[in-house]
Amino acid sequence: MKTFLYARVSTAEQNIGIQVTQAEQAGYVIDEVIADHGVSGVSVPLKDRQEGRRLFDMLRHGDTLVVRWVDRLGRDYRDVTQNIRAFMDRGVVVKTIINGMTFDGATTDPIAMAVRDALIGFMAATAQAQAEATKVAQKSGIAAAKEREDAYKGRKPGFTSADMDTVLAELEKGRGATEAAKAAGVSRQTVYRIKTAPAAARAALAAWGL
Known part of the structure; x- marks a missing residue:
């Protein structure tokens, strides 16, 4: 089981390193960083990004995916929700640095699932x-x-x-x-x-x- 950090910046001037530092400061031990540079979260779905595709290929059951916030996975409602659910269906735990949110598919309680x-x-x-x-x-x-x-x-x-x-x-x-x-x-x-x-x-x- 590995812990991946997925980072994305939309302009060449922005720095992936900031997101890596934020993850480390939050207490995460990152095994591998997957990053897309100069990619818009609005117009380019996660699966259409070069490193986003690689992320889907690499994640396995039991792995943890860390992101600064869900907007790193996309800025489109449908894209973000589908991506997170696809990861949970694989048995991947998705965690955010901001607010320390955790999303996984472990629970079978219908109320807990509805809240999640x-x-x-x-x-x-x-x-x-x-x-x-x-x-x-x-x-x-x-x-x-x-x-x-x-x-x-x-x-x-x-x-x-x-x-x-x-x-x-x-x-x-x-x-x-x-x-x-x-x-x-x-x-x-x-x-x-x-x-x-x-x-x-x-x-x-x-x-x-x-």
Whole structure:
């Protein structure tokens, strides 16, 4: 039985190493890292990614799959739910670094199964909703930035798009500012800024190309 970390970054500027470090800090001993670079979680299903296909080939019964959050497996509701259920059907345990969630197919109790499946569905829906909101915000932010290309862009944000995604995910699950800040590695002030004006935060990130 092995423990795999699957990591994904959508741009060349992002760093897979951060996700590896987060897994190690969470106490996981990773046997192998499978990573897709420069791949969109919105437009490219897991099975269509080069390393995603390899992940399906390598996972065996009793293995553990660790991901930063379910959005690493996809940003589409159907893709995420189908992937997690496919892994569980194989006897693979899926664990998330954020929130420390565990999904497996061991339980046969119908109530426990219903709660598990509902949670998977909620997290998958959240991943898609965040992706759609990000896309809209980025478009409006980029358009606004182009209109004022020669204008002062304001202070550079002290957080990245990935940090903001983590903060929003934590807040969506009812976590407090302190917990969200710890999960994303940002300050409480940054969490309040994102929470109070998410569209403005996205626009600032877009203006700075973050």
